[in-house]
Amino acid sequence: MAIASPISDSRTALVRLPEEVPTIDLMGVRVKVVVTSADTAGSWALLDYTAPPLFRGPLPHWHSRTEEMFQVLEGTLTVHADGVRSDIPAGGFVLIPPGVVHQFSNDTPDPVRFLTHVRPGGVDVYFQELAELVRNETVWPPADPSRLRDLMERHDSYPPAA
8 A cells, every 4th residue: 555645744654666656768768756856845856767778878967956876776877977987887876966067878788777866856857847848849859959958957957167
């Protein structure tokens, strides 16, 4: 039995069975939203992210207030943080504090699966809005890059300084 109350209410527990986890499929990526921002009153979110083989990942970016944590479950995740490349195997962990320019990719012929814990929450809403933007565009990246830039900025994601 699932209890739908937010876990930020310390008097209740959140139980979400596998079939109840919302899933976003986006350009070959599968994002399962294990814990939503709404579940935690916006304080954090937890995603189960599967990147396909040879997935380029997001462009380099940084966050002013968002902290990201990656726990690799299967495969090898490549992370670039402040210009340093790290290949993180299953069982490995990465913490990206605010202000650090970073990106991740899957440079292998196998899928990579990792948990992404983001604090404060909001990345789940970002992925929902990104999926909607992709669905509504005729080409990708969008002909009008300001739409993607605006989405990213609304969710505390910025390109590195030129």
